């Protein structure tokens with residue numbers, strides 16, 4: 001290529017790039033879960049790029065580490081985590097290997113989404129191994145209350161505005177819009193579940209304390225004898241007896257657990273098993289945070305109507 005030609009080529013190239021590249025490169029956000037990714041998208045819109053490490057159909061306590069995760073973390077400007085030790089089994093080594101100072105715990109580019117939300121099940125007194133896989137900082141499944149979703153979104157808005165102050169007004173407007181849409185949806189969910197307040201249910205894992213508190217259901221037992229411990233025959237017999245006694249009519253199971261025990265409990269008690277989604281992306285149609293509740297509330301409603309309440 002002659003020098004003149006190469007200069008012209010460079011000019012054409014820069015014009016082309018100018019046409020397709022935004023003035024500022026989008027902020028790179030990595031989240032540990034798809035729920036946080038969805039909330040970040042609500043606030044960041046096209047001013048950020050968001051990727052989640054865990055998929056919504058995976059058990060967020062156990063995520064298999066992949067080299068691609070380290071690459072994602074290496075180039076991230078902001079990392080958003082669920083916290084309360086949900087990711088303790090897999091995220092710390094990835095974060096260390098990312099060698100990205102910006103997003104280490106305590107850095108400006110690290111946001112623990114649990115710090116401003118309502119946390120339940122904070123254990124009292126000493127925690128022993130005999131208690132199972134108890135989360136010492138409280139229950140980390142807190143995003144399953146739309147009120148907490150709003151609080152997470154607000155924390156993300158504050159963090160994005162801190163990192164990219166030029167877009168603060170944009171993020172504030174996006175939060176206001178999300179807040180309004182979520183509020184409208186909440187009224188609908190509340191109204192449809194209101195007739196079923198106090199319904200006694202069982203859940204597989206303790207994933208739903210915030211959800212049931214929000215919608216007024218009553219969890220009387222768990223398929224797991226202790227958090228993170230698989231079902232045992234002795235516990236299952238006791239659970240069946242308790243369910244018959246208090247007339248528990250529904251068993252909620254997360255999609256990544258075996259249905260064998262829940263189904264045998266259902267056969268003994270006449271209760272219904274439903275696979276409820278704890279995360280965005282666990283079913284194809286659950287494309288964002290509001291759709292997650294839309295899906296779960298509808299599924300639950302269908303089951304509740306069938307129980308003859």
Ligand SMILES: [Zn+2]
Pocket residue numbers: 061140141205206207227
């Ligand atoms: Zn858990």
